[in-house]
Amino acid sequence: MAAVRRIGRQVSRFQAPVLHESLTQILVTLGGYLAACAAMYATVGVSFWISLAIAPLAAGLLVRMFIIQHDCGHGAFFRSRWMNDALGLLCSLFTLTPYPSWRRQHAGHHGSWNNLDRRESGADIYSSCLTVDEYRSLGPWQQRWYRISRHPIVANLVVPPLVFLILYRFPFDLPAHWRWERVGVYLTNLALIALAIGVGWAVGFGPLAEVQLPIIVLASIIGVWLFSIQHRSDRTAWLRQKEWSFLSASLKGSNYLRLPRVLQWFTGNIGLHHVHHLSPKIPNYRLQQCHDSIPDFRDVPVMTLWSAFKAMSCVLWDERLQRMVSFRELARR
Numbered sequence: 477m478a479a480v481r482r483i484g485r486q487v488s489r490f491q492a493p494v495l496h497e498s499l500t501q502i503l504v505t506l507g508g509y510l511a512a513c514a515a516m517y518a519t520v521g522v523s524f525w526i527s528l529a530i531a532p533l534a535a536g537l538l539v540r541m542f543i544i545q546h547d548c549g550h551g552a553f554f555r556s557r558w559m560n561d562a563l564g565l566l567c568s569l570f571t572l573t574p575y576p577s578w579r580r581q582h583a584g585h586h587g588s589w590n591n592l593d594r595r596e597s598g599a600d601i602y603s604s605c606l607t608v609d610e611y612r613s614l615g616p617w618q619q620r621w622y623r624i625s626r627h628p629i630v631a632n633l634v635v636p637p638l639v640f641l642i643l644y645r646f647p648f649d650l651p652a653h654w655r656w657e658r659v660g661v662y663l664t665n666l667a668l669i670a671l672a673i674g675v676g677w678a679v680g681f682g683p684l685a686e687v688q689l690p691i692i693v694l695a696s697i698i699g700v701w702l703f704s705i706q707h708r709s710d711r712t713a714w715l716r717q718k719e720w721s722f723l724s725a726s727l728k729g730s731n732y733l734r735l736p737r738v739l740q741w742f743t744g745n746i747g748l749h750h751v752h753h754l755s756p757k758i759p760n761y762r763l764q765q766c767h768d769s770i771p772d773f774r775d776v777p778v779m780t781l782w783s784a785f786k787a788m789s790c791v792l793w794d795e796r797l798q799r800m801v802s803f804r805e806l807a808r809r
Contacts (some may be wrong), residue, residue, distance in 0.1 A: 483723065483754070483772055484674045490766040491552075491757040498553050501544060501761060502563070509537040510568065515681050516687045520673055528690055532796035536742035537693035541758050542699055543744025549579035550734045550756040568652060568669045569667055572640045577650055588755055590729030592793065593717040602631070602704040605714070608806060623803055626639035626791045636700035654808075699790075706731050706749040709787035710799050711777035732767070732776045733784055740764075750776045 512534035520527035548555040548564035561575070568575040585603050588594035595604045611619065625632055645665055649656040674682045713728035733747030740747060748763040750773060758766055767773050779787060790800035 483770065485771050487751075487755045487758070490762045490769075491755060493552060493554055494761075496752055497761050498759065505537055505540045505544060506570075509534060509541060513691070514570060516691075517683060519667060520683050520686050524686055527687060531687075531690040531694055531755070535698060538570060538691060539694040539699050539702070540742050540744050541567050542581045542695070543746055545571055545575065545760055546582070546744075546746075547583060549575070552757050556803045559709070562807065568664055569671060571695075573644055574657075574661045574664040576648065577654065577657035578644075580654065580657055582656065589727050589753065590712070590714045591717060591720045592714050593720075603707070604644045604727070605708070605791060605800070607714075608746065608792050608796075608801065609662070610762075611792055611806075625725070626803075628788045629702070631699050632788060633697060636696035638693055640696040641698065653788065655703045702733070702743055702746055704748070705779070705784045705787050706733060707778055708800055709777060709783070710792045710801070712787075712800060713798070714793040722754060726750050727772070727776055729753075730776070731784075731787075734778055734780060736781070739781070757792055782797060 512530055516527040516530045516534065519530070539672065544553060545567035547565065548610065550562040551557060551560050553563060555559050564579065565574040568578075591601065592607070603668050606614075606622065611622065645661070647654075647661045650658050652658075672684065701769070707730060709731055712731055715725060715729060727750060730750040730753045732750055735743065735747050744760040745750065745763040746760065746769050751758060751763045751767050752760075755766075789802035791803065792801050792806060793799075794801045
């Protein structure tokens, strides 16, 4: 308990947002994204391939905008709740992610991540996993479906665009009593339709699709990959309830994805996921400073870009070995 209190005091020093840094992030990220989109619209009539070459830049800025929306959902970007919510709603029109429902669902993730006794229902394949024994107890068709749904191509390339373009348009996984969140999905859809009609009327609906679809496809793939690998690797732990705490799950159940500086900028420091989970109130631009200031974070599992790609195969928790394993490793036993 002494360690928990000590680390809690150290972390709390970084929780306050800095107004000028938040405003700078908005101006640079939103301004950069709009400029990249304008460049794509300006060139798409000349050559689709020239426009497409700009899409990775726009997608990277959209990922960064999602991180800002994510911070707003935690009440971390501004001191004022209404400012956080207003900016989160604005960002949602670019990320295609209904802000109220995503904020509440994500709060649930923060209360039970990597907890074997409080795993989600299975709607989110990125925040849950089966143990080896549970997988072996499945029937042949259930095992096959589980393997297909967790295959890197399916989970990281096929599913993400479908989530943002289609699944987020319906409140199918929201409880009936989440009334405001369910209404928020439909209001977001109406706003997106109005925005699409306005932009389509101004530039043409063909160019609208040629510009926005590549951006959202790339951004969704990058964003989902980032959030999914932050809780899976052969060094990441899944804990039973009696072992689980915010401190133990942050230090053992979250990875530190150490990215090159330019990629860390585009991903809004989300690679410092262990710090974020220990204190979601820390704005993204203070996560690195917090990590560097606390010696206890030096033992957190570290992933490089290469090891993060390898971690995509870690899909089952082996309670005997106390580590995540791949289907291939399991088949060799």
